[in-house]
Amino acid sequence: MRPLFIFLSALMLAGPALAQTALPPAPYADRQLEDPAQEAKAMALMQTIRCLTCQSQSIADSNASMASDLRSEIRERIARGEEPEHIRAWLIERYGDWISYKPTADPILWPLWAAPLVLLGAGGVLAWSRIRHKKVRA
Known part of the structure; x- marks a missing residue:
């Protein structure tokens, strides 16, 4: 019984290795x-x-x-x-x-392309206002 089980297990494991595409x-x-x-x-x-x-x-x-x-x-x-x-x-x-x-460059993607420029501009305005605010204090 045991040799039959080993043989069938080996046969099942070898199946995918022997498979070929049609x-x-x-x-x-x-x-x-x-x-x-x-x-x-x-x-x-x-x-x-x-x-x-x-x-x-x-x-x-x-x-x-x-x-x-x-x-x-x-x-x-x-x-x-x-x-x-x-x-x-x-x-x-x-x-x-x-x-x-x-x-x-579909029109639906324009906001995606413009977002980095808008964020860069907003960061520049924020930095400029901070620098200007510090100069006014001093």
Whole structure:
């Protein structure tokens, strides 16, 4: 009974190690395009697209399977003649603004961009009034 239990336990633990993905690897995940100009466009775009799995790396630097799929998709679209900004717009539409390292300037984000300037100005006015107040006392 004990050898059967050990055998079944070993078989269950080996299952995940022996598992294979059903999907074939992305064709252009780690293979460059033949045209150097197209490959340069693809690499420039891939440097500005965030990996959905890693979240702190670009898809050009990530080894995650999702990043490989996106690299392949970008290379295939550029090989077909699509412009990088069109591909970026498609990715943003599909995954949201967060995927792009290139910030957007949507009107809803203007307060976010203006907040540091407003706070810096308020700090400057406060410092100036304190300095001026001390000079008047002295």
